[in-house]
Amino acid sequence: MARVLKIGFGFSLASLVAIAVVFQSGLLTAGKEPVPILGKPFAGAQFVRFPVTPQPLTGFATRQILHPFMAFEGGGLHGNAYNSDVHVTGGPLGNHLQVKTRSVSRLPGGVCPTITFARSGLIVAMCASFLGFELNLFEPHTLNLLATHKLVTRPSSFEAAVKLNLDIIFLDTSGGSYFYLDNEDRAVLADADQRIQRIAHRQNANGEWEFHVTDSWDMKSYAPHDCLDINNWFPQGECDPITSVMPDYSGRIWWVTRFGRVGTLTPATGQVAVHRFAGEEIQNSLSADPDGTYVITDYALYHMLADADGTPRTVWKETYLRSNRYRYGNINNGSGSTPTLMDDARGRKYVAITDAGDDRTGLVVYRREANVSGPRQICRVPLFGKQASAVEISPIGWGRSIVVKNDSGYRSAFHGTSEAAIAGGIMRVDIREDDSGCDVVWTAPERVPAVVGKLSSNGLLYFYSFEQQADGENAWYFLALDFVTGKPVFKQFIGLGQHFDINWGSPAIARDGTVYLGILDGILAISDARAGATGG
Numbered sequence: 001m002a003r004v005l006k007i008g009f010g011f012s013l014a015s016l017v018a019i020a021v022v023f024q025s026g027l028l029t030a031g032k033e034p035v036p037i038l039g040k041p042f043a044g045a046q047f048v049r050f051p052v053t054p055q056p057l058t059g060f061a062t063r064q065i066l067h068p069f070m071a072f073e074g075g076g077l078h079g080n081a082y083n084s085d086v087h088v089t090g091g092p093l094g095n096h097l098q099v100k101t102r103s104v105s106r107l108p109g110g111v112c113p114t115i116t117f118a119r120s121g122l123i124v125a126m127c128a129s130f131l132g133f134e135l136n137l138f139e140p141h142t143l144n145l146l147a148t149h150k151l152v153t154r155p156s157s158f159e160a161a162v163k164l165n166l167d168i169i170f171l172d173t174s175g176g177s178y179f180y181l182d183n184e185d186r187a188v189l190a191d192a193d194q195r196i197q198r199i200a201h202r203q204n205a206n207g208e209w210e211f212h213v214t215d216s217w218d219m220k221s222y223a224p225h226d227c228l229d230i231n232n233w234f235p236q237g238e239c240d241p242i243t244s245v246m247p248d249y250s251g252r253i254w255w256v257t258r259f260g261r262v263g264t265l266t267p268a269t270g271q272v273a274v275h276r277f278a279g280e281e282i283q284n285s286l287s288a289d290p291d292g293t294y295v296i297t298d299y300a301l302y303h304m305l306a307d308a309d310g311t312p313r314t315v316w317k318e319t320y321l322r323s324n325r326y327r328y329g330n331i332n333n334g335s336g337s338t339p340t341l342m343d344d345a346r347g348r349k350y351v352a353i354t355d356a357g358d359d360r361t362g363l364v365v366y367r368r369e370a371n372v373s374g375p376r377q378i379c380r381v382p383l384f385g386k387q388a389s390a391v392e393i394s395p396i397g398w399g400r401s402i403v404v405k406n407d408s409g410y411r412s413a414f415h416g417t418s419e420a421a422i423a424g425g426i427m428r429v430d431i432r433e434d435d436s437g438c439d440v441v442w443t444a445p446e447r448v449p450a451v452v453g454k455l456s457s458n459g460l461l462y463f464y465s466f467e468q469q470a471d472g473e474n475a476w477y478f479l480a481l482d483f484v485t486g487k488p489v490f491k492q493f494i495g496l497g498q499h500f501d502i503n504w505g506s507p508a509i510a511r512d513g514t515v516y517l518g519i520l521d522g523i524l525a526i527s528d529a530r531a532g533a534t535g536g
Contacts, residue, residue: 034102034143037521039495042475049094049490054459054482056090057398059345064088067288069183069247076180077114077452077506078394081246081288082341085396087509090458094480094490096529101495102143104136104522105129112136112518115508116181122146123516124187124201125523126177132157133176135187137201137209140510143525147201149211151176154192155227155239162228166414171283171332174241174258178285182247186214190242190255194219196265217265222274223257246286246293252306254293256282262295264310273310277302281332284394287339287351291370294341294351298322298334301353303368315370318377323356336361336392336407341368344399350431352402354383354391361389363404363429365438379438381429384408388423396455400431401441403453403461403483410449413501413520419468422447426463428486442486446479452506459483462515464502465491476500478517478526494524 064073065080078085104110104127112127123138132154137147156172159165179189186198198215219242226237240257247253253265260277280297287294292305292315299322303315323333337354344350351368354361360382367376383389383404390408397403409422424447429438448463455461461481466474477491494500498520505518514527 032145034100034145037101037103037495037499037519039499040473040497042493042496044475044493046493047094047097047490050488052482052485052487052489054480054489055484056459057455057457057483067183067247068249069251071116071181071183071185072119072511073117073509076116076246077178077285078338078340079454079508082397083285083287083338083394084340084342084398085394085453086398086455086457088457089509089511090513091454091456091460091462091507091509091515092480092513092526092528093458093460094492094528097478097492098525098527098529099478099492099494100141100143100525102138102522102524110521111503111505112523113177113505114179115506115516115518115523116187117508117510118181118185118201120185121511122201123510124181124185125516125518126179126187126189127518127523128177132192135176135199135211137211138523140512141514141525141527143523146209147211149199151189152192153229154241155229156241158230159228172241172258173283174243178244180246188245188247188253190219190245192241194223194225194242196242196245196253196255198267215267217267217270217272219255219263219265219272222263222272223255223261243282244285246288248288248293248306249290250306252310254286254288254306254312256286256295258282260297262304262312264306264312266310271310273306273312275312281334283332284335285338287341289341289349289368291349291368294339294368296335296337296339296353298332298356301335301339301351301366303351303370316376318366320353320355320364321357321362321380323358325358336390337394340395340397340402342397342399342402344431348400348435350378350397350400352395352397354395354404355380357382359386359389360384361391363395363402363427363438365402365431367435378431378435381427381438381440383427384425385423392450393452396453396461398455400433401483402429402431402438403427403455404429405448405451405453405463407449413498413503417449417466417474417498417501418472419447419466422449424448426453426461426481426486428483444481444486444488446481446488448479449502450504451502452504454507454509455483456509460489462507462509464494464505464507464517464519466501469496473497474501476502476519478515478524492526494519 227239
């Protein structure tokens, strides 16, 4: 996913200065009980079940993707190091659904784009508003806030206000949104000051929860940081923010910058090594398997390994179709997807991306082994309609099956969300058994832009959709589709109005089956009711 936090606001510089004082105290106050997200009155059905019975995934499908240096289910935006968006935990089945909401920010926006779970069950989430990111520690189910840790404000926030150009924020994926939870429940991230940090949580002597930085490595010597901000009005050098981090299977922390730098950090020694893809841009996250790391720029997909001194080197490279123009719904002229890794039951290894063809985005699948006989590319499948095709979220990948959705027409909640602009569409594509190509299994018409869809082991695909009302307002729904057929299984009304816009949020499934989802104004908890409970 190239864009996790894409927020536009109609504020002047004066407005920014006025609210900066509020921001300095943090977005949230620790210990504060949830304030629900309030929407407009809605007369429609709260819950709809369709006559479709999903079939649970079995056997190979329930195998967890394990990484020795990441938390359960990977602890990141896309669920695991493969960025497959597949959870071995079963999510809600639509049995008397219970929905709880929490407003996150006192400032405009408040989406929690990345939600992870510690071994204790506590929720470690990255939440944000116009002015920056915070790590927040939530109690499961109640969404009570236990602790908060404010990160350095991104230079793009200040630059956007000075230049009165909110797309500067929209185009910035740096600052910590692509973080992961490691095998010791520490959030690992690169902040807006080019520091890679490991941040743990604990209870202090008074029994109160708190975050604390356990390790911090300054990367400014390797990733230039001469950026326009309140203390640097006239930068003369290069500003190249770190956008994402990911561990490899030996424990090195890989990191990438917006303008093509790929680096490794060895935590035990602090050793850093860097390679640069000059003239290329990296706005997506990294993927990893035991054989290496996968990096996608706006020109090519790379399989990389670290040499003995940590220097990243390319094992193989595949260029893809790149657009000659900007397409509404994408962040740049290249791929909008983080590489999605897949293994099938026979041990075949694949990687799927979306390209940036001028008239239609294509789903492209490659063999990912280091050495292959014949072409590495297995197929390219054109997606959705001409001039109405853009993918800014990585595909869901399981075995030989890939599910991809259309983000064309969506930029952010503040740019407007309408049925007229958003064509919608979801497709499932399967790789043929003999690897001779790929076939479309089903298509679905639902409009689910900007949400990171997830596949659960119960056979349900989870999305977040909207239906425009007669007055122009949008009703927002938590939507479940059948993985086998693509048909809807149920939809649960969440709220009416802009406060409930998805704005690039990502559902995460906890061990008990509860789905937590960040939306524009905060966070949701969605779960089946316990026996004897009522609702839904």
